[in-house]
């Protein structure tokens with residue numbers, strides 16, 4: 001437990017440091033790609049929605065636009081600085097609420113959410129199976145789990161290797177393999193897509 005907490009604290013500090021400049025690295029092209037993904041690739045999803053590892057809240061406009069009623073949004077992240085930025089955006093959009101929370105121990109009761117998004121966060125989870133189990137616990141029956149990146153696993157793992165520091169060894173499995181872990185935790189896999197520009201696993205909670 002001590003080493004888990006040390007890693008978590010170090011990761012929090014790492015992302016706290018990045019929070020101030022995070023939105024500057026968010027390219028307009030990404031917005032266009034998310035528009036295409038939300039409008040063309042994702043299954044229909046309903047709220048309440050949990051954006052786990054929300055960062056500064058880049059998914060908010062898309063969840064607001066594409067979620068079906070009732071589409072209340074909760075944004076959770078371990079980094080307090082990321083949450084502070086997400087809160088500003090949330091207030092401006094008059095949509096969603098933000099809290100500090102860890103994917104391994106989600107601070108919610110069972111069956112609260114219609115969808116959980118994990119956008120660009122999965123490699124950072126220390127125990128991926130535990131997070132999938134937590135997502136199962138907080139999802140309503142038939143709720144959607146959506147794991148998304150804008151690059152494939154090789155590109156992502158290489159990016160982390162180059163970034164060094166605490167993320168150097170934070171890897172994600174190929175989507176086909178990760179979907180196997182998800183299926184083992186009482187999800188029905190809906191869609192698995194992977195190429196060098198996209199990583200998408202969607203699954204329905206059984």
Ligand SMILES: C[S@@+](CC[C@H](N)C(=O)[O-])C[C@H]1O[C@@H](n2cnc3c(N)ncnc32)[C@H](O)[C@@H]1O
Pocket residue numbers: 011012015052053054055056057058076077078079082101102103104119120121124125126
């Ligand atoms: C690469 S950033 C992505 C942020 C946002 N989803 C985006 O795409 O801009 C990963 C985020 O996950 C958060 N994170 C890392 N480990 C986490 C955990 N165990 N539980 C919740 N959030 C976590 C980090 O603090 C960081 O904000």
